[in-house]
Amino acid sequence: MTIESFRVHWWLSVLFATAVAGALSVLVSVPAAMLGGAATLAASVLSLWAAWRKRARADALKWASDPVLIAGMFLFVFLLFTAGLVPALLGLLCAAQLGMNLVFRLxxxxxxxxxxxxxxxxxxASRATHGGYLLFFALYCISGCLCLGYAYMDRQLGQNHSGDATPVWRHRDKAQVSLVLMVLALGIYLVMPRLPAANIGNQMASAPEFYQDREWEQEAQRDSDPLQQDRSRNSESRDPGREGGSPATPNEGSTGYQGFSDRMDIRDPDPDNQRFSNAIVARMRADRGAYLKVETFDRFDGVTWSRTSNGQRKHLLAENDGDLGITGEDANFQQQIHIEQPMGRFIPAAPVPALLHLPASVVAIDAYGNIKLPSGLQDGTRYAVESVSRQHKGRELAGNTPPPRDADLALPEDLDPRIQQLAESVTEDTDSRWQAALALEEHLRTEYDYSLESVFESQNRTPLPRFLFEDRKGHCEFFASSLAVMLRTLDIPARLVTGFSATDRNPLTGYYEIRALDGHAWVEAWIDGVGWVLLEPTAYYQLPKPEQETLTANQIQEYAQRLQQMENALGNDREFTWRGLMLGLWDVLYRYSIALLALIKLFVMTVWPLLIGGAALVLAGYLLWRLNRNRIQDRISYWRVNRYQPSDPKQAAGFYLKHLQAMMARRGLERPPGMTIEHYTRLLEDQADLAEPREIVTLINTLFYSEEEVPGSDTTDPLLEAFNRLYHHHR
Structure with missing residues (x-):
C-alpha cells in the first residue's frame, strides 16, 4: 500500500537525523553531531519529498538511487581503512537509507x-560513555511514535478509500501520547531487571598511536634465550637501590598519585593535589566491578613504601592472542578500559592478567605481575584485559606469584610497640590466619574514619601511631599501611598495592567510572593454601560485589549515594551544585517510592487472608457466572421488563423488542442486520413456539411505519405477553 501522507516522511527524517546525531556524538563530538544531524535531516527531507512527488511510479527515481548506493560502498571501503569498521558500517547504513529514500513509497x-x-x-549506544545519550533515545522514541501513528492513520484512510488523504492528529493528542510513552518507558526502565553484559566485542582495542620501543623489543628477543632469562631473574632479585635493576619511572599522568611511581610517602601521596577530584580519568566495561592493580610495594620504613625488586621482563605481544605469559590458567574475567585522561607508563588491570589486547608491540612485566608500557597511556586509548579471577569464601584473590619473601614480613626499625599490641588484642579470639586478617580489616573499617585532611596537613613524625592512637582518621594510605604492618606483626606476609577502585557503575551508560579520587591503596595478605587475598581496610571504599543489583532503580540509587559520598569526602557538600541538587531530588524520590512500596507490602502482609478470600470469591463468582450467564441475564431482563412503566407506546415497543431479541440471541436465534420484523417473528414462530406473530407484526408496523394515531398505552401488551411466554417456555 502506498503511503500518501508526507507527515510520515517528515517524521521518518527526524528519526534518521536523531540516530545519526546520536552516533556522531559518540564517535566524533557533540558539535559534529549537531552539524551531522542537521545535514542528515535536510538530505532526508529533500530525498523523501522527491520520492513523495513521484510516488505514482515505482521506478521514477531509480536512476538516482543506484548511484547513491554505489557511493555508499566506496564510502564503506574508505572509512574501513581510515576510521575503522564501526564508522564504515555507519556510513554504509546512512548511504543505504538515503538510497531507500529516493524510492520510498510503500x-x-x-x-x-x-x-x-x-x-x-x-x-x-554501543560506544556511548555518557548519560546524555538517553536524550537521543528519548527523541528517537517520540519521533518513532509519531511516525508510526501517522503511518497507521494513513493505512486506515487508504483501506477506507477516504477522499481525505491527510491524517488529522491534534498537537494536544500527540503530546499526550508522547508523554504516556515516555512515562511507561521510564517505568519499565526502572523496574525491569538488568541482564549481565554479553561481552561481545570486548576484545577490541585502539589507540591514538601504536605503543612501541625498539630497545624493549630487542631486549624481549634476548630474553627468549634461556641463559638470558636466568640472568634477568637474578637481576630482578637484587636490590635496585643498591645494585641497579630497571628503575621505575615516576607517574607523569594526570592523577598525580605517588602510589603509581617507584616510591610513595604516605604522608603526602599527592604533592600536586591532582588526585583528589571527581574528574573521570577512565571508564571500564565489565560484568562486575574490579580493583585494577598498578603497583605493588613490599618495603616500608614507617613513612615510605618502595619495592625490593624493580626488575622488569620485556614481553613481545603477539598480534592475535596477546598472551602475557604470567599464568597458565584460562582467563575468565574480561575488562575493556577506555582512557579519558593521560596516565603514566602502566596498564591498570584486575589480577591476574593473562591476555592483553592493546595496539603495542612490547610491554614490560615487573616481578609482581604488573604491566608497564614504553610510554605513558594516552587519552583515547582503549584496551582489553582478560584476567584469571579466583575467589575464596567470597574474597577476591590475587594469584600465587610471587610467593612471599622476607620483605613481606619486614617491619620498620622504630615500630611503635603499641601497634603489635593492638593487632594481638584485635585477633585474640581468632583461630586462623584467615580469621585474623579479616578481624584486623573489620577493626580498621569500623573504628576509624576516612578523611582527606591528613593529606593536606603535613606530618613530621612517623604517621601510623598518630593515626591509630590519636587522630583515628586519615586517608587510604594510612589504613592500608596500618593493616599491612599489623599483619606482619602476626607473621602474616602482607604487601601494599596501589591502583584504581573501579566499582562505581553508572547504570545509565553501563560503564564503571574511574575517577581521580579512585586512585587507591589496599592490601594483599598471604594465606597458606589460598594465596594472596585482597583486603580493604578503608571504609570509604568497597570491594567488588560478587552479585550486582538487578533493578535499575536500585542501581541508580547506589550510584547516587556513591556520588554524594564522594562530594562529602571532597568537602563539596557545603557548596551548591546542580549535581548535588539532582542527587538530592533523586534521593527524595527514591525514598518516598520505597516508603510507598513498604506501605503496600505491609498492607498486603496484614490483610493477605482477606485478599486470598476475596480472590477466591471473585473466582467462584466468575465460574458461576460462566455456568449460569444466560439464566441470570434472562432473570434480569424479566425483572426489568415487568417493572417497566411505559409512558409512550413507541418507546415501550422498542424496549420490549430489545429485551426479547437479546433473550433469543442468547439461545442462538439472533436477528441479523436487515431482517424484517415479519421474517423475525416467523423465525420465532417456527423455533420458539411463538403464538399470534401477525399481531406483533401489525403492532410494530402501526407504531413505527404508519401515520395513524396510536391507541392507548396498553397497545404494547402483545409484546409484553410474548416476552413472558418465551421466558417461561425456555426456563
Missing part, C-alpha cells in the same frame, strides 16, 4: 527504514 519501505535508523542509534 509501508514495507517504512519498516526497513525503521530498522536502519534503529541500527544506527544502537551503533552509537
Amino acid at each position: 509501508h514495507r519501505h517504512l519498516y526497513f527504514s525503521l530498522m536502519v535508523t534503529f541500527a544506527v542509534l544502537m551503533f552509537g
